[in-house]
Amino acid sequence: MKKFEEWMEKYLLPLANKLNTIKGLIAVRDSFLQIFPLTLVASIATMINVVFLSPTGFIGQYLAKIWPNIDSAQVLLSRVSSGSLDVMALFIVFLIAKNMCDQYRGDSTKAGMTALAAFFILYVPAIDGSLTTTYFGANGIFVSIIVGLLVGFSFYQLTQIDALKIKLPDNVPPEVMKSFLVALPTGILVVSASILSWLISYINPDGINAIIYSMLQAPFAQIGTSPITPMILITVAVILWVFGIHGTNTVSPIYLSIYSAINIANIDYVSKAGTAFGAPYPYSWFSLFENYGCIGGTGNTLALVCVILLLSKRKTWKRADYTQIAKLSFIPGLFCINEPVIFGLPIVLNPILAIPFILSPIVSMGLGALMIKIGFAAPGVLDVGWTTPQPLKTFLQSSGSWGALVSVIVVFIVSMLIYLPFVIMANKQGSEETE
Amino acid sequence: MKKIILFCAAGMSTSMLVKKMQAAADEIEYDCSVEAHSISEVLKVGQDADMILLGPQIKFNKKDVESKCPGIPVEVINMRDYGTLNGKNVVNHVIEVLKNKEEAK
Known part of the structure; x- marks a missing residue:
């Protein structure tokens, strides 16, 4: 472990530093x-028009029974995108x-x-x-x-x-x-x-x-349409996190350069088509990561927190330190903030918890891509702000797709199952240490 | 009054620590203000700080921050104190660093 840290100080830190000083x-x-406030407003205006003010929308279909011409109200917000x-x-x-x-x-x-x-x-x-x-x-x-x-x-x-x-x-x-x-x-x-x-x-x-x-x-469409690109980015990001470096922030210049135009094209599509199904870039970094790879923070750590809280009720539970951090992290986790989990447990340089932390977002984003591919979930391409609690966030970002909401719940359960054996292992190891 | 500024990626996670630090400082009646900001705001808000603290996840920015805010001590928050939101430890560390700095003068 000591060698690992030295290696990190020598190569990884300067590299991260370099990337963040270009x-x-x-x-x-x-x-x-x-520009985010404007993207946010445009996303929310689009979401309201699609979900509430469209006769086929999730809420709109009921409102249309009271007010048949509900789509005529869309005009109130439809000019938001012009600005x-x-x-x-x-x-x-x-x-x-x-x-x-x-x-x-x-x-x-x-x-x-x-x-x-x-x-x-x-x-x-x-x-x-x-x-x-x-x-x-x-x-x-x-x-x-x-x-x-x-x-x-x-x-x-x-x-x-x-x-x-x-x-x-x-x-x-x-x-x-x-x-x-x-x-x-x-x-x-x-x-x-x-x-x-x-x-x-x-x-x-x-x-x-x-x-x-x-x-x-x-070339950009090629990179941007492939689900492989977000997979590579998330793998790099979580590995950086394992070394205590803000992974997503470090790779952000890369994904922002690739996906910024793509994200706007996607939001633009939803505002014109009235649905997120069929968005031109369904497997963008935003669509896969923000919806499926970041439930409670990068690595779906809310799933880890829930596993710890569930296991802590058992008699064999020995990790009071984990319970304390999990309790502390639950509320911030709802809003997608997970530094207490990452540095408190810690996940950083923790050979046991690092494995599911790396696996979980990769599997989750792959699952999310699959759900989008088979047409079950609409891609969550609107941006309602990364701190919006899940699964509400994805539901809104996919302009009210039930499939997307169910997919997030499925992915969350899968993430819990990925973390479970490793938390049990950490508990065993912890109890051996105390004996 | 000492002005302590914390930086992390978005200023979100450090803002949790800010509250705990301010409470810990008030308890021992240490006269200071604590703020959290996004690292991208270093140039804008960093220069009038007495002490700058970085979240451990952006420790690779240390040199860059030091060059942008010359003369201001820049420290990376201890990982465990950060994770457990131990405001008391962090405040004590700040007091120590600032004391050493004044003695060095």
């Missing part, structure tokens, strides 16, 4: 975290450039504005005065990430060049001075974008969005 990845991660999902790329391009520049402590708001300007300059030209909205939403996210990163980075670098700073007399107010300091870098970037846009128009009249979309869409 400025581009941090900028992408923080931007999607900051969120449909224009996500615009928010993202601004935020990424801002977050990128923030990490160098540059004038980040102006970097964000410049990136937004560049986004529109590179955008599909208007025809007869009207601009297509095709690439404002999920379809334009790749370009907005690229433009945001490039502009955020080069904006800061350009503002550091002394020759580009316009000098004004000392009695000019500081705010005015600040604007002039960034005037030339802004100009250089905006004009470069314009020239680039002109060049690209010779390759494809629809501009950079059409090119990037056709170039990246195929």
Whole structure:
């Protein structure tokens, strides 16, 4: 065990540190975290329309008996997506450039504005005065990430060049001075974008969005539709957790880069189709992990807590330390917080409990994928917030799919069965130690 | 008054410890304020802290936080104290570190 720890200090910690200090990845991660309130509102508005205000919805079918034209009320919320999902790329391009520049402590708001300007300059030209909205939403996210990163980075670098700073007399107010300091870098970037846009128009009249979309869409769709990708990610994440490192947080730059556009495409589908069945990316990281791999926290640790609480009633139970932690962890666990379990029991560097902790989410997410595959459960693709207690969370995220709710309960019981023999083993070992 | 800031991934799990720490500090009448934040907010809120504590799950961020908040002691919370939400132990550790720092001056 000692060797293991040394190995971890030497290789794993620097690797995790590296992954979490790559400025581009941090900028992408923080931007999607900051956009979350809008994703949440869009998800909840969609969920209300599908579950409550649709005559075929879970609650809606009963309400429709009292009020037959219930779907006419959907109009009240249907425009929410116009200000969120449909224009996500615009928010993202601004935020990424801002977050990128923030990490160098540059004038980040102006970097964000410049990136937004560049986004529109590179955008599909208007025809007869009207601009297509095709690439404002999920379809334009790749370009907005690229433009945001490039502009955020080069904006800061350009503002550091002394020759580009316009000098004004000392009695000019500081705010005015600040604007002039960034005037030339802004100009250089905006004009470069314009020239680039002109060049690209010779390759494809629809501009950079059409090119990037056709170039990246195929490989990303491949990665994003396969259930294997979330399986690999969760395996890495739980192994990191076993070494005491926040696994899901550490792999988040990876899954956010792969799945951010996919998640928005999924939510968008539900808001238009009125059901989560048939979502374009049913096996996304979000759909499998948030619903089936994180019941009570990564590793479905709520199942472990319940196993301990059940076994603690037996006479042969010797692990009072486990009982104490399980009692302490139950309520936070309902809200998907499991650090007390992971560090308190602990699971970290615990050769017995580490095994089911690694197995349980892999099996659970596989089961979840199977339930979706056979059409029993709708994929839970709406985002109602990760701290929503299960199985309510999945029920809402799947826009009211009974199958999904049942699947979560099944997966939870399976997780308990996976943890059970190992808790019995830990109890046996504990009682041998005390004797 | 000493300002102690705790960071973890989302600021959720450390917020449970915050309550316990504040209670433990009040009990021994140690004048301090304790807050929990997400690690992504280090630049924004970290610099006016007297002491920064990191959840053990993000201990790999220690060097990065130290470079972003120069001069402020940064410590990783003991895993067991964190898991068992032992506010008392953590507060005692903080007092000790800050005392050593002042003596070193």
